[in-house]
Structures are given as structure tokens and as C-alpha cells.
Amino acid sequence: MIRLFKVKEKQKELAENANGGVPIKKQTAGELRLHKDISELNLPKSCAISFPNGKDDLMNFEVSIRPDEGYYFGGTFLFSFQVSPIYPHEAPKVKCKTKVYHPNIDLEGNVCLNILREDWKPVLNINTIIYGLYHLFTEPNYEDPLNHDAAAVLRDNPKMFESNVRRAMAGYHVLINPTRAANRETGLIKQQWLSSWCWQAMCFI
Amino acid sequence: MADAAPPSKSRDLDKLLLRPGNLVGPSFEPGVQLRDDLQEYAKVLVVGAGGLGCELLKDLALSGFKNLEVIDMDRIEVTNLNRQFLFRLEDVGKPKAEVAAKRVMERVSGVNIVPHFCRIEDKDIEFYSDFNIIALGLDSIEARSYINAVACSFLEYDSDDNPREETMKPMVDGGTEGFKGHARVIVPGVTPCFECTIWLFPPQVKFPLCTLAETPRNAAHCIEYAHLIKWDEVHSGKAFDPDNPDHMKWVYDEAVKRAELFGIQGVTYSLTQGVVKNIIPAIASTNAIISAACALETLKIASGCSKTLSNYLTYNGVEGLHTKVTEFVKDKDCLVCGPGVLVELDTTVTLQKFIDMLEEHPKLLMSKASITYRGKNLYMQAPPVLEEMTRSNLSLPLYDLMDKVPKDILHVTGTINKDNKKSSGLRKLRVIFKGIDGVTDMDMAGGA
Numbered sequence: 341m342i343r344l345f346k347v348k349e350k351q352k353e354l355a356e357n358a359n360g361g362v363p364i365k366k367q368t369a370g371e372l373r374l375h376k377d378i379s380e381l382n383l384p385k386s387c388a389i390s391f392p393n394g395k396d397d398l399m400n401f402e403v404s405i406r407p408d409e410g411y412y413f414g415g416t417f418l419f420s421f422q423v424s425p426i427y428p429h430e431a432p433k434v435k436c437k438t439k440v441y442h443p444n445i446d447l448e449g450n451v452c453l454n455i456l457r458e459d460w461k462p463v464l465n466i467n468t469i470i471y472g473l474y475h476l477f478t479e480p481n482y483e484d485p486l487n488h489d490a491a492a493v494l495r496d497n498p499k500m501f502e503s504n505v506r507r508a509m510a511g512y513h514v515l516i517n518p519t520r521a522a523n524r525e526t527g528l529i530k531q532q533w534l535s536s537w538c539w540q541a542m543c544f545i
Numbered sequence: 546m547a548d549a550a551p552p553s554k555s556r557d558l559d560k561l562l563l564r565p566g567n568l569v570g571p572s573f574e575p576g577v578q579l580r581d582d583l584q585e586y587a588k589v590l591v592v593g594a595g596g597l598g599c600e601l602l603k604d605l606a607l608s609g610f611k612n613l614e615v616i617d618m619d620r621i622e623v624t625n626l627n628r629q630f631l632f633r634l635e636d637v638g639k640p641k642a643e644v645a646a647k648r649v650m651e652r653v654s655g656v657n658i659v660p661h662f663c664r665i666e667d668k669d670i671e672f673y674s675d676f677n678i679i680a681l682g683l684d685s686i687e688a689r690s691y692i693n694a695v696a697c698s699f700l701e702y703d704s705d706d707n708p709r710e711e712t713m714k715p716m717v718d719g720g721t722e723g724f725k726g727h728a729r730v731i732v733p734g735v736t737p738c739f740e741c742t743i744w745l746f747p748p749q750v751k752f753p754l755c756t757l758a759e760t761p762r763n764a765a766h767c768i769e770y771a772h773l774i775k776w777d778e779v780h781s782g783k784a785f786d787p788d789n790p791d792h793m794k795w796v797y798d799e800a801v802k803r804a805e806l807f808g809i810q811g812v813t814y815s816l817t818q819g820v821v822k823n824i825i826p827a828i829a830s831t832n833a834i835i836s837a838a839c840a841l842e843t844l845k846i847a848s849g850c851s852k853t854l855s856n857y858l859t860y861n862g863v864e865g866l867h868t869k870v871t872e873f874v875k876d877k878d879c880l881v882c883g884p885g886v887l888v889e890l891d892t893t894v895t896l897q898k899f900i901d902m903l904e905e906h907p908k909l910l911m912s913k914a915s916i917t918y919r920g921k922n923l924y925m926q927a928p929p930v931l932e933e934m935t936r937s938n939l940s941l942p943l944y945d946l947m948d949k950v951p952k953d954i955l956h957v958t959g960t961i962n963k964d965n966k967k968s969s970g971l972r973k974l975r976v977i978f979k980g981i982d983g984v985t986d987m988d989m990a991g992g993a
């Protein structure tokens with residue numbers, strides 16, 4: 341291609357200021373795929389999406405979920421989504437912004453949902469994730485605990501779990517407890533849950 | 546011709562460049578002129594000055610390239626010194642690009658290397674436009690994807706959807722992981738681009754958060770617990786910075802405590818770095834092999850002295866040694882390197898009219914289209930909040946919404962109704978507005 345390079349170099353010398361330059365094209369393949377996901381969203385009434393940075397930043401958005409049944413009925417839970425430029429090669433980063441008493445969500449907002457980490461596949465999409473999050477509220481599961489205390493209560497005493505959830509949603513602190521970390525760790529040694537069952541979201545593909 | 550050649554410092558190179566051959570590329574014209582032109586006109590950008598980048602710069606300089614530039618945002622760390630052979634202990638803390646350029650210029654006379662100590666995203670399109678070939682020595686998918694999008698954005702297609710050679714920006718991409726590596730040639734419009742074959746990269750292994758929190762079983766689980774869960778618990782709001790040694794040390798210390806609690810062995814500082822930054826130990830010789838292949842392909846593309854690799858070489862030294870060349874095929878609908886569908890419009894066509902036209906267009910047959918232009922969402926069918934925000938655009942001329950650019954790329958998503966079957970699709974369009982000064986033919990800028 342050297343002849344071509346030479347021709348180009350000569351042309352460049354001749355036409356240094358001929359055109360105003362090419363604007364940079366920054367839209368990545370990830371953004372385009374996300375655009376498709378978003379334009380095809382089909383959310384249940386209990387879920388709403390918003391774009392804090394306006395209509396042209398789809399890579400950062402928020403989803404609020406108002407469960408219409410189960411322990412969390414009546415609550416509103418906000419999640420932030422951060423989508424990488426190499427989406428869908430990589431799953432979005434999702435955090436729960438609402439403090440919640442939940443076995444699969446910790447107080448830092450980390451969420452244990454298999455399709456967000458170990459079971460993410462590029463054929464999944466934003467809709468699948470939102471359904472997966474919704475499902476965590478209708479069927480919290482004590483076998484994949486991130487909040488160990490909440491998981492133990494759900495397993496051993498569902499009535500108390502229900503009342504704890506109610507109290508937490510009403511603004512009371514259920515588990516802010518100075519020995520929480522210690523409890524968690526001793527609890528761990530007592531129960532070795534080696535098999536990890538996570539909710540399979542594949543049915544929503 | 547060869548007889549007339551003056552004495553050369555590059556005797557071996559001359560054997561390739563001055564003599565005709567049977568296995569040469571289609572446009573090969575051997576001779577002194579070729580050798581001189583390569584030195585004068587070929588400008589190569591090396592992206593990355595790490596393990597592969599150091600090798601690439603040295604190999605390209607020794608292959609007779611005189612105009613090189615190198616871009617890298619990192620500073621030299623002690624742990625680099627075993628394989629990034631251009632760096633010395635006293636260089637720790639200095640920008641890799643600057644030291645690498647200086648060292649190669651000291652050793653190879655006549656070569657000029659311009660370093661750029663910055664992020665690849667910091668440079669504008671004119672910067673990249675200036676190079677004839679881009680050689681990639683990177684370790685991230687994200688950075689490759691970015692450079693690929695930039696290189697493909699120069700590509701133009703003619704009215705018959707044939708790529709125009711003068712707009713092609715060839716790339717040579719190398720990559721290594723331990724004893725494995727790959728070298729590939731990407732000529733946008735001719736070979737598959739990075740995005741056409743992104744599925745070649747295996748997804749990262751991610752541990753379930755609940756395993757990290759409850760049932761850690763190995764050292765990596767302890768490290769990820771400290772990195773992903775404990776960090777946020779202790780440093781509320783402060784982001785973890787993998788390049789900050791204090792942060793890394795903190796994660797390491799926490800991981801050690803966690804490992805002790807569960808009776809797990811094997812947490813070390815370097816494993817912590819490896820897990821957090823997703824690094825696989827680099828092998829100097831793998832870098833050397835892959836870089837040599839890449840440098841040679843760069844020379845072949847520029848000079849035509851031999852046919853180029855077509856198009857993907859894998860090297861595996863894990864058990865014995867295997868190398869294999871695979872010819873991957875382009876994704877003809879690739880959003881980044883593909884031609885897209887050509888659409889000619891009057892400047893008065895409104896966005897609504899345009900969306901209606903897509904339904905009738907024989908190559909698209911797309912209903913319920915959402916439209917995005919250079920990161921601006923012109924119209925979104927869903928969700929309702931975005932539909933409402935973009936609805937007012939429907940009555941405006943598309944030409945105005947595209948900033949009165951006579952020809953450009955748009956992307957559309959919607960439902961494709963083909964053979965009575967509905968499927969969802971994402972398409973690239975080359976839009977040309979009729980009757981605008983300056984558009985003399987149907988040629989059209991390509992790219993992402």
C-alpha cells in the first residue's frame with residue numbers, strides 16, 4: 341500500500357487546510373446495542389425507567405421497582421445501571437440505591453443476581469435484568485445470601501422476616517447491629533452452603 | 546534493479562524489498578524506490594508501550610520504519626521490568642511511551658519516534674487519520690474496540706457498496722495471555738474488523754457475589770470479597786482505584802484476614818493485583834513471538850513484499866506448541882465496518898416521513914423504527930419517557946436534525962418484517978441528501 345501512502349502524503353501537503361476536519365465518531369457498538377435494548381423495552385407496570393442525564397445518555401439510567409405482591413408490596417426500590425462501552429460483552433453494573441432488608445441485597449447495594457455476574461450472556465438484555473430484579477422482590481431467596489441475617493430470618497421464621505421487612509420499609513433499622521460482622525462470620529462457619537442456587541432468568545430470553 | 550542499489554545498512558531487508566518474487570503481494574514493485582518510500586512515507590502508530598508495545602517498537606524500528614509514534618497512558622512499575630525490556634529500574638514512575646521512544650531511538654539510528662503520554666480517547670480523529678497503519682499492543686477489549694471504531698470510521702464505500710481502498714486504515718493487532726497469543730491483520734472493508742469477531746474473546750470469569758460473601762473456597766474469592774464487597778462497606782462512596790498502590794494494599798490486607806478466617810491459603814500481593822486487574826502473568830517470549838509476527842505483517846502491508854496473513858494467527862505454547870491461521874469472515878451487517886444501507890433523501894423529508902419510508906424500503910422493511918445519530922437519540926419508540934422527550938423531533942426535517950451534513954451515518958432499530966416473519970433488528974444507514982453542494986457522487990463516509 342506504500343504507493344497509496346505516498347499519494348496521500350502528497351495530497352495532505354497540498355490540501356492542508358482544505359476541509360474542516362472529520363468530527364470524531366464516538367458511538368460505540370455497545371451504545372448501539374444498548375439503544376436497541378432500550379427502544380425495545382417492555383416493562384411491567386410496576387417498573388419504571390428514567391435517564392438522569394437526559395435522552396442522549398442511555399449508558400447510565402435508573403430503574404424503580406414497586407412490587408405489586410409479596411413481602412415488599414408497597415415499597416419502591418431504586419436501582420442504578422451503568423453500562424460499559426463493550427456491552428453486551430460485559431454485563432451492566434447494577435446497584436440498589438434504596439437501603440433494603442433483603443437476603444440477596446446487602447446494605448451497600450450489591451445485588452446477588454446470577455445474570456449480573458456468573459451467568460451473564462450477550463443474548464440477554466436490559467429487559468431480562470429488570471425482570472430478574474423484580475423477581476428478587478417477589479421471591480427473595482435465602483440460599484444465596486448477601487445479607488446473612490435477613491437470609492437466616494427468612495429461612496427460620498418467615499413471619500418475623502415479614503415483620504422485619506415491614507419495619508425496614510417504614511424506616512426503622514432492623515439490622516444495624518454492632519456485632520453484625522461477627523454474627524455473619526460465626527454464622528458462616530456454622531452453615532456451609534456449598535451449593536449455590538441462583539434464580540435462573542433464562543426463561544425470559 | 547538490485548544491482549543499482551547503493552550499500553545499505555539493512556542488507557536482510559533489502560533481500561525482501563529489492564528483488565522480485567513469486568509469493569509477493571499484488572501491488573509489489575521491488576526496488577530502491579520502495580525502500581526509500583517506506584522510510585519516508587510510511588507512518589505507523591503503535592498503541593500501547595507495555596510488554597507487546599516495547600517489542601513492537603523495537604521490531605518496527607529494526608524493520609526499516611523511520612516514522613513511528615507510540616501512545617500509552619501508563620507509568621512504569623517495578624513489576625514491568627522483567628519483560629518490558631526497554632525500561633530500567635531508574636525509569637520506574639516515568640511514562641512508558643516516553644522512555645520506550647527514547648530507548649529505541651538511542652539504539653536504532655535514523656528512527657524518529659514521537660511519544661504520546663495520554664489516553665487513546667484524548668486524541669482527536671485527525672491524530673489517527675495521520676497514520677498509514679496502526680499496530681496494537683493492548684490488553685483490553687475496550688481499548689481495541691475503540692481503536693477499531695476509529696480506524697473503521699475512515700472507511701468509505703462507493704455506490705455499489707465496494708470499499709474504497711484509499712480510505713482503508715489497516716490495523717495489525719497482537720495480544721498475549723501467558724503462553725497463548727494471537728496476531729491478526731484487520732483491513733476494514735476487506736477482512737473482518739474487531740467488532741465482527743468480538744465473540745472470539747471469552748467472557749470474563751465472574752464469581753457469584755453470594756459465594757464471595759458466604760462460602761469463599763479459594764484465594765481469588767477472598768480477594769474479590771475485599772475488592773467488591775468490603776471496600777464499599779468501609780469506604781462509603783469512595784471509588785476503588787486499581788492503579789493506586791494504597792488501595793491495592795488495603796484490598797490485599799483484607800483478603801489475607803478473610804483467608805485466615807476461612808483457613809484458605811495462597812493470597813499474595815501479586816495474586817491480588819492479578820485478580821483485581823484481571824491480569825494473567827505475561828511471558829516475555831510470547832510477547833516476542835507475537836510482536837515479530839505483527840511487525841512482519843506491518844511490513845508486508847506497507848511494502849507488498851509478501852502476501853499478508855489472512856487473517857488471524859493463534860499461537861499456543863501451553864502444551865507443546867501449536868500455531869494456526871484461521872481466515873475469519875466479515876459480518877456483512879457489521880455496524881462498525883459494514884457498508885450499511887444507502888438511502889437518498891430530499892432535505893425537506895421530516896423525521897416522521899423518514900420513519901415511514903423505512904417500512905417501505907426494500908432492503909430494510911423496518912417498522913416502529915427508533916433513530917440515533919452520532920449519539921443523539923432523534924426518536925425513541927420506547928420507553929414512554931424517551932418517546933415523550935423525542936416526539937417533537939418527528940415534525941422536523943431530518944436534514945436539520947443531522948446538523949445539515951450532506952451525507953452521514955445513522956443507526957436505526959425496529960421490527961423487520963421479512964417473509965412474513967418479524968424480528969428485531971439494528972441497522973446502519975448511509976444517508977445522502979440530494980441536491981446539496983459538495984456532494985458530487987454517491988461516495989459516502991462509513992464507520993460506526
Ligand SMILES: [Zn+2]
Pocket residue numbers: 737738739740741742876879880881882883
Ligand atoms: Zn466489522
